[in-house]
Amino acid sequence: MTDPSAAHDAAVTDRTRLVGSAYNGDRDLAARQSLYRWQTPRYDLPGLVAERLGDVRGSVVDIGCGNGKFIQRLRQDRPDLSLLGLDIAPGIIAGVPGPVAVADATRLPLATRSMDAALALHMLYHVSDIPQAVEELARVITRGGVVIASTNSDRDKAELDDLWQRAAGDVLGTGRGPARISLSARFSLEKAPALLGERFRRVEVIELPGTITVHEPGPVIAHMASYRAWADQHEVPFDATIDRARTLVADHIARDGTYRITCLGGILVCRP
Numbered sequence: 001m002t003d004p005s006a007a008h009d010a011a012v013t014d015r016t017r018l019v020g021s022a023y024n025g026d027r028d029l030a031a032r033q034s035l036y037r038w039q040t041p042r043y044d045l046p047g048l049v050a051e052r053l054g055d056v057r058g059s060v061v062d063i064g065c066g067n068g069k070f071i072q073r074l075r076q077d078r079p080d081l082s083l084l085g086l087d088i089a090p091g092i093i094a095g096v097p098g099p100v101a102v103a104d105a106t107r108l109p110l111a112t113r114s115m116d117a118a119l120a121l122h123m124l125y126h127v128s129d130i131p132q133a134v135e136e137l138a139r140v141i142t143r144g145g146v147v148i149a150s151t152n153s154d155r156d157k158a159e160l161d162d163l164w165q166r167a168a169g170d171v172l173g174t175g176r177g178p179a180r181i182s183l184s185a186r187f188s189l190e191k192a193p194a195l196l197g198e199r200f201r202r203v204e205v206i207e208l209p210g211t212i213t214v215h216e217p218g219p220v221i222a223h224m225a226s227y228r229a230w231a232d233q234h235e236v237p238f239d240a241t242i243d244r245a246r247t248l249v250a251d252h253i254a255r256d257g258t259y260r261i262t263c264l265g266g267i268l269v270c271r272p
């Protein structure tokens, strides 16, 4: 029998899938990002990162920069910094104003100690060789430099995992259906300090707990549907499960007035 978690790990890091489907544009990433509009407290993540870069002067690289949410904000708030965005997916950086380039976190096209800071935000869980990427982050920053990573807890949005299993069970006609894929599991907030601690002397963890409250299913279902690149990993028809989840959330809202999701993300600030 195949181990579903090993298959999920392989799919989360599968380069063809990342480049060709998950991040060939920013539709799905934007759907995931926009769910946080309904979160309390509302964290200004780019602002928090900018704050942590307060004493940094010089060059900053954003690795796995995606649709440029962070570098675009930094370009605005910190015009003094020289900012570079790197990502393996040409499709997702196509709309991000330069300088940006295609590059892999495990083989950075950057000289040793050439960067004053490096960002790896919600991306290390997609890298198949995480220790090698951590090695690269440590290599490219200066001795007094800083690396800022971010990810989600294993407990993040547990209600959505439960919703998926209930919806999948209804579609399959079996009580609870199979678990959905977890993107951050390989580099969760619980695992990240040890992985980063291999190369960084100080790793500060800033937890960002919150609650998302919606009054209609749309934003939650858009977030769930943003996993479509991994639809084949679920042993249940993806669209039918999404439709069923929409009905379950709508029923919940009709009953209780709102639907709530508990979130736990975090930022890791690492120094050599």
Ligand SMILES: C[S@@+](CC[C@H](N)C(=O)[O-])C[C@H]1O[C@@H](n2cnc3c(N)ncnc32)[C@H](O)[C@@H]1O
Pocket: 018, 019, 023, 029, 063, 064, 065, 066, 067, 068, 069, 070, 086, 087, 088, 089, 092, 103, 104, 105, 106, 120, 121, 122, 123, 126, 127, 128
């Ligand atoms: C969840 S998105 C995060 C984007 C952005 N950092 C943010 O927080 O909004 C993950 C990004 O990492 C990129 N990525 C995945 N594996 C990578 C690798 N090995 N090297 C560089 N980028 C990678 C993906 O293409 C995608 O744009």
